[in-house]
Amino acid sequence: MIKFKTTIGQLDYLNMKYLEVPKEVVDEFGTLKIRLVCTVNNSLNFQCGLMALGEGKAYISINAKRMKELGVKLGDEVHVALKKDDSKYGMDVPEELAELLKQDYEGKLRFDKLTPAMQRYIIYHVSGVKSPNLRLDRAIMLIENLKKSVEGKETFRFLLGKD
Template sequence: MPMKPAPDAPLCFHTLIHRLEKLKLNYLEIPAAVVQQLGGTFNIRLQCSVNGAEAFACGLVALGEGRGYITLSSKRMKPQGLQLGQQVAVRLWADTSEFGMEVPEELAELLRQDEEGDRRFRLLPPGKQRYIIYHVSGVKSSQKRLDRALLLINNLKQLPPGKEDFRAMLGLPPREAL
């Protein structure tokens, strides 16, 4: 079986930008041969650079017939002038970060200082950990990142283990209560 690439050995290839209308998302098709070079498995965390732009954290999702895809948001496409159907140069390499994406300094510091918050955060499935990281990272202001980190981690500590959901972590009422 092919080995996963070393973090310092990116895979480089050309592919097209497509759209999955059913899911309303743009994606980069990852050919079956590249999937095999990545170990032949899906749901792995990677770093991706398109046409030499700044890399972003992503996951490889199954597309069928051994192919995969990586979502490509309009927000990432617009600054580069990328269009559906366009051929692009892609570089992929293993994401060796602990959580599959960079942790904002404010959240990292909060978790260093709050033992119970850190313990509860580490008990979450990886997707929920990334949700918290992504939400905290989603604002430019350091104070707002800290406010979001405090809100999410404090609410997380109040929830019963195994019953964590995003609305509750955000301090919102359950959907059925709306």
């Protein structure tokens, strides 16, 4: 586990708040292509990845909901602890999607062939609603569209039914 202090910054061109990860921390992990578990102020844990910030530094995005949970605002200093995420997908799979993939052999085969980023996109999109019924509806829509897509040419837009 690597611990450091940082301040909450803002990337204006993305209208996004972030936690800056110093070059020394990035160097310790040896790559930006890593999934991590981030703990902020010893109280909030979430799964994340590193994005290049320039000059060897990186950033982790932090949304308004998490900032509110922490009681912090732009410019505040926070304590961060990072450790490698050893979970299969780099995030928790909603129960509804996991059950669908158990029952839909073709859907599971296609899901397993996706890039890790595309798999996380599906997981994230299904997780994005509170209602179990809506999570199941989203899971079914995404997996059905995945099965209709050309293997190796899947796009987010097609999975969402927008192509």
